[in-house]
Amino acid sequence: MNVTELHKLFLQFPEISTDTRKITPNCIFFALKGSNFNGNKFAEEALKEGASYAIVDEVDYQTSEKTILVDNVLETLQELATFHRNYSKTRVISLTGSNGKTTTKELINLVLSKKYKTIATKGNLNNHIGVPLTLLSIKEDTELAIVEMGANHQGEIAFLSGLAQPDFGYITNFGKAHLEGFGGVEGVIKGKSELFTYLIENDKRIFLNADDAIQKEKLATYIKKFGFSQTDSVYYQIELLSASPFVQIKFEDLVVNTNLIGAYNFHNCCAAILMGKYFNVPPNEIKVALEFYNPDNNRSQLMKKNGHEIILDAYNANPTSMMAALENLSLIESSQKTLFLGDMFELGETANEEHQSIADYAQKLGFKDVYLVGENFFKVNTTFQKFKSFEKLKSYLVDTNLPKSTMLIKGSRGMALERILELL
Template structure:
């Protein structure tokens, strides 16, 4: 959500006076704080909303009264609070419920069957697709390592790694197009945006290529990150994965699925960190906590020119690996 919000703001701010949520201040405190930054001359406010239980988005909509909305995806995040995947879908769809009942407008990823189903019959929707001609077409050229896409006859080379960032770029493009921003400006904004705050950050240090994606993690984002890392044409690939939080009764199963996937992709080394990963059956290096990881890395002789993916939930704070 946060990367998408940043991209949308980057695009819209080329032509409008905008304000946007700082960082990921997206809850019942963050949303009002964002609204308080709106000035008399502000033309567009980009407000990020997050939730970990039902009725939260509904409440935030009552506060913000949005005119437009976009849901990034319906991933396996906050399963504990939502009570499962169906709860996630229902909770996030509260944004659609508000916009439809208020006769507002929705932006959508038309390649997502859940979004299509939820918006079936609703006419005030504007979407993008890689295949469906009735929606605005955007083509993914490649993601080796950065997302490279084509809109009409314009090629956009982003600084975002991973195919999972393709739809984030698409959302910014379709919203920019809706607000009549010229493609050269959209291209400039996306190409200028460089991720930070531990979100898909690329760090070159001591001859190693590090993908720092340690801001947060859930089973959906972890899966696509691993699959993308697998396709990356780089040498000596090493995984450092931390626990995923707020999964409730699904935690053990979801951690086992990720452990199995990591093992199946034949990386040079797989290091799992945390009490939840400790419960998995895996042939990976399995460490209890960050201190154990630090001890291990202090003794570990990294292969030259290693490529390292670091990903875990916020509470794991795996960005500390860079200090080892």
């Protein structure tokens, strides 16, 4: 079955599943493979659970007319997604970057949905499987699709851009994330810039943070760009009024009071404002959308528990986002501050250096009650308390009555530091 025939089938049954635990009636099941599983083995089960067809790539599992044999299930899923993206005529906005992708995507979607029929990447399903699934969620009436693209090595953004074929693009920033896969900061810049390369080569529109020196330099001679700035009057003006603790913004004589913690979220809001402006969303509707947004999923959530005011930012961490979180906490007025900082992953040979830098920076900012958690932080030279594992920290907290404080909890996803909440 070629992609045109498969797409006709997809139009009849426009729901996709890759997990037999999440089968919806009449969906098409794609039997993907991983290092520890073979989806072909579950094709028959998917059909019994209500799938209309199952796409397999091993002949032994082509057991009925409802199992369709292809050369490679993943490549077929990707090819179908790009075919559907072009069939739909929906305009696609792609974004990538080291930090803030998911929050920015959510903000952009809220703003643009004030005027348009939109779809956006669910959660952070932003890889070689997630991007195709997002494209396949485009409906007949979808006008704009916001597609988040993640990467941990060079060439990945170029590949995802080829799948999504965006009409517009935005890069949040270039930070110290996935240094191991990218081969250092210069590798990060090169890898993330693959989105710019695609857009420039195809004469597409680029949204620009003109206060980011790297972005500004890379796009200095490119004509089809639309940017925001606090300082350069050539670009659309957006002003940060405050971030203590919530981000307050001014644009076009409107003041926006967000529910987002930290100045590092300012540019995420700016991207949404800029795109709202470009797509002619009324300014007051942009304001309403931004003020409606509440962060979740452990991303810069502000909560209170047993007398503690907690900034829970335990979804992920890298040196750039960690330093931004420390800077933000230093600006918040509080007589007592407590920090729980967990290991940052995927830093490769720079891991020791980067963890030491974070500990040194926390000390430089004057923090005293700092708890460092994880094997990397355990190696740093510091006067702060260190715990080689979460279990070691847990044993300590069970017997310790922490003073009421403003608390930051931040670490990479694998550290799962949100578990601290259960111990307070």
